[in-house]
Amino acid sequence: MANKPSIPKGTRDFLPEQSLKRQFIFDTARSIFQLYGYQPIETPAMENLETLTGKYGDEGDKLIYKIQSGKNLREQLGEEKTVALDAVYPDWLPQKSDRALRYDLTVPFARFVVQNQNELSFPFKRFQIQPVWRGDRPQRGRYREFYQCDVDVIGSNGLLNEAELLCIVSEVFENLGLGDIQIRLNNRKILSGIANVAGLGNYFSEMTVAIDKLDKIGVEGVKKEMIARGLPAQGVKKALDHISRKADSETVLRMLSGSLIGDEEGQRGIDEMRKTLRALPEVVREKVEIDLTLARGLNYYTGAIIEVGHEKFPSSICGGGRYDDLTGIFGLKDVSGVGVSFGADRIYDLMEDLDLFPKTLSASSDVLFINFGEKESLACMELAMKLRSDKFSAEVYPDAAKMQKQMKYANSRGFRFVILIGSQEMDDKSATVKDMNTGDQQSVRFDDLNKFVFDKLGAE
């Protein structure tokens, strides 16, 4: 082998054991999504570049993976003519890119809805479990290729949707064994109201970016950052006074309602928040906390914003919100949506740290037939088929390899039973069945094999 093969930075291979754990997360999410009536869809890994650009903010745009496609100018013009141009624009000529790998599942979903609107009935509830790509620097919990599990409902303004999504969030994590998460809820309209009242209406995005770091760098840190970004000091102080209030949600909302008098948008936000909370079943409501510092960078959110964190994990493991006009960009007006996205890979890392995956996931097969030669192995093929008809997993070792090698394979793969059928057993029409846990072995008639395995496995 000349050079060791490798994979791109920030991507990973998954061994069977890891893959099973990942499947567990996907399966858990999928079953909850379906329980709430969401339907699966899939979209292509790549989108036209123009579909994605401008949707994620300046920072996001930089992280979109562009795919070189179409004919670049060098090919069109020929090597000779490009030499001069090359000197002036060194990275312009070779790059012609009009496609890109998807950055998330929400924007492609908006595109999907617009494109397929005639086939869908609204409100349309879908889920989607697929990989996305970001040209980020890899770090713990951040990869360049990772899976998102998205649930969205589009074509409905009702706040019952927000409530339902919070229920889903709660149930998915409960089912994964991650009951001790923090679900934080905020509303962009409230933030907007605070900005207006504080006289920071023109600095909305600067303000949100800064206050989002409040739990990390503290009030003073945020103040410094906002002033460094050029916000008027007076407004900064005012805004921070509103935001850094701590109390139970009803009290916070009442106080906010007082301070945002006269600001229509802010009042609407408060009202939405109230209605959302009121719609939550008690078991879910007690897990949701209002966090006025929650901002979220994605600029398409217009109402509720949701984020889920865990104290043992540095970044959010799930997030989402309401977007009033994402489809508008693609030509379909007045269709509002809400959704959340579960970061499967971050959830995986966290669950691995906390040792939360069920032990039974290390799925081992039930039965291995030792291969003693052609004639014997053919009998094994028949018996294996019969075992599988009763849903026992069974394999026949493919080569008549040394016994020791076959037994070692059985051991490392974790088979529960090894079945030996050599010339002796062929004559007797009964198999030697070895229990790999105890080491015991006994003779079982071919006809009684299924029942034997059933009794043994059923007893545990």
Next chain:
RNA sequence: GUGGUUGUAGCUCAGUUGGUUAGAGCGCCUGAUUGUGGUUCAGGAGGUCGUGGGUUCGAGACCCAUCUUCCACCCCA
């Protein structure tokens, strides 16, 4: 994108101020046990020290570049 960090056997890691032939544990292979794994014992294979340059009589170690790992920032699932 900015700053730092890591890379030695299949895996986890030792390797002194630069100095002969680069080590350990685990795993793997062979045998004790030619129809019995996991335990035990004996033996064995496996490394151009991430890659490419450079300094030096001499580089796994020092310098530069590049790739990769992890971390902080930015941002985010």
